[in-house]
Amino acid sequence: MRVLIMSDMEGVSGIVVWEQVSGGDPMYEECRRLYTEEINACVRGAKSAGATEIVVVDCHGAGGGWQFNSLIPELLDADCEWVAHHPWSRYTEMLEGGCDACLLVGMHASAGTPDGVMCHTISTTRWRDLFFNDDCVGEVGINAAVCGAYGVPVLLVTGDEAVCRESRELLGDGLTTVAVKKGLSQYSARQMPPVKARALIEEGAKRALANLSSVKPYVPAKPTTITIHVDQVDAALSFKGRAGVEIVEPRTVVSRGKDWQTAWDQIWGWKA
């Protein structure tokens, strides 16, 4: 069984503020360890479910040389390999080669979620809302669509209660979710200690992989329309002139394609 793990840092137990996930900040080093150990827990769970090849993709933009490069190599479980510093949402090698499932660890809710700890939709953008056809999505939806384009289902999402709820609404109740904290505001949470979070993530990964067909691959209907509401007019103008993309209102951009991948490629580049 081949398993892809896509990981982010904001949804890890113990993390509630930007300083903890920003490369170079004194708080960052401790949180890299918390992050790496939640990944290890997921790897252990996948192994016990029978995974024979496990690849982890670090999807957290910590800035500078830490961009998509926050995992601590010497702490990583020996039975995974990991992808560091690859452009966001662009690692498809594992998916192209035939992959049984994707597990999402440490995720956060989409922009505008009141109880979403550090909620946002791609930290380098100024997107307020993102829609794939009629589905309002955040980063879980984007990652699920990347996997869905190759027929691969997302079977597990971990993070705060908000992202677990958002993910079940999008992907269905067959999805296994593990909430390691409950957001009280954008930058505060009631949390469980990391040691407990890791035990639940390990168990959740094992349970999720016990039934590979419990969630259908997420494939937005074709042709696909991607709609982005941005914060200000200049953010919309940055899309001007792109093929297949239209600024339909001062702060609304629409990309239309024969399928999701085509529409996505029109608005999202290869950013490291």
Ligand SMILES: [Zn+2]
């Ligand atoms: Zn992140």
